[in-house]
Amino acid sequence: MSHWLIALLLVSGSFNSIFCVTRQQLKNTGKLMKKNCMPKNDVTEEQVGDIEKGKFIEERNVMCYVACVYTMTGVVKNNRLNNEAVTKQVDILFPPEMRDAVKAAADHCKDIGKKNKDLCEASYYTAKCMYEYDAENFTMSRIVFLLIFAAILYGSNALTKQQLKNSLKMIKKQCMSKNDVTDDLVGDIDKGKFIEQKPVMCYIACIYQMTQVIKNNKLNYESTLKQIDLMYPPELRGPVKEALEKCKDVATKYKDVCEASFWTAKCVYDTDPKNFIFA
Structure with missing residues (x-):
């Protein structure tokens, strides 16, 4: 940033x-x-x-x-x-x-x-x-x-879907190393492969933290909406926000930020796999 x-x-x-x-x-x-x-x-x-x-x-x-x-x-x-x-x-x-x-x-x-x-x-x-x-x-x-x-550079044009994916790849390496996960474990999350293991859960939490949607060790709904408006291509904002709205209460069921992040991400994918983007 x-x-x-x-x-x-x-x-x-x-x-x-x-x-x-x-x-x-x-x-x-x-x-x-x-x-x-x-x-x-x-x-x-x-x-x-x-x-x-x-x-x-x-x-x-x-x-x-x-x-x-x-x-x-x-x-x-x-x-x-x-x-x-x-x-x-x-x-x-x-x-x-x-x-x-x-x-x-x-x-x-x-x-x-x-x-x-x-x-x-x-x-x-x-x-x-x-x-x-x-x-x-x-x-x-x-x-x-x-x-x-x-996003600042591109202004109101935000990022294209491919640019967003490319940028997220840059976070992936850091969070993989930090949580000791392999590409076999986290490489297909964007395709719906959510492996229910603690390191994978914490990897997802790491991604969310790096993208500034975790506040006070909790997923923050308002911050997530802001990041969607800031980063996502216009055609994806509506569908992604709708999926997020359906899943916003999932995190409240878990005190552990890793579990909250994992199950929220899975819920968003299950709600709208077509528009789901993840590192």
């Missing part, structure tokens, strides 16, 4: 985060933002494709490419990076366990922009500072908010 750091990582080729993604995954999702800022600043994949790995090429067009991303994510005010806007976005969009680390990096680097009146240089050296301060969370944040950033 928060947007400024996320966005930068996303652009460099990044809905995941915390893990290294494959080159092909980067290409699939990176198109969502690169197609806008790369042509505007005449940069190549070689120049900006490995920013999330710490490869900051000190060239003017690369600096302005980073600034372009920051501008698109709404943390540039009056042609300057705005630390208050960054902090606010972190509180709104970042998972609780990441907020302190990301804000610490932002706070550590907040004066970098003041030293550089030029927006391109300020953006570039701020991003570089944050990477050097906390490389782990710099990389982690990029995928978590891919969907959020993509």
Whole structure:
């Protein structure tokens, strides 16, 4: 999502985060933002494709490419990076366990922009500072908010169904690793294969958490509706909301967030398998 750091990582080729993604995954999702800022600043994949790995090429067009991303994510005010806007976005969009680390990096680097009146240089050296301060969370944040950033990038057009699927794939790797599940266990959830095992249940909860629909360790109906409006193609919003409406009370039967997530997802699939999308 928060947007400024996320966005930068996303652009460099990044809905995941915390893990290294494959080159092909980067290409699939990176198109969502690169197609806008790369042509505007005449940069190549070689120049900006490995920013999330710490490869900051000190060239003017690369600096302005980073600034372009920051501008698109709404943390540039009056042609300057705005630390208050960054902090606010972190509180709104970042998972609780990441907020302190990301804000610490932002706070550590907040004066970098003041030293550089030029927006391109300020953006570039701020991003570089944050990477050097906390490389782990710099990389982690990029995928978590891919969907959020993509929606911002595409505006009211949201994502196509295929773009949504591609973006969700980026979350999948992180949540699979975190919950020790294999593709045999979770690879066909979108086709209705719900294996009733605790790791699978917690994998689904992880996906929901990464897509910002879990609040206070519970599935949040209102947040889910907002994410549907933000991310889903217009033609899917109505049917998905209808399925969700029928299943919204399922989670109240389970105190455990993993079980609540699993049975809610299964209910939504059973209600409308045609329009069900999952990582």
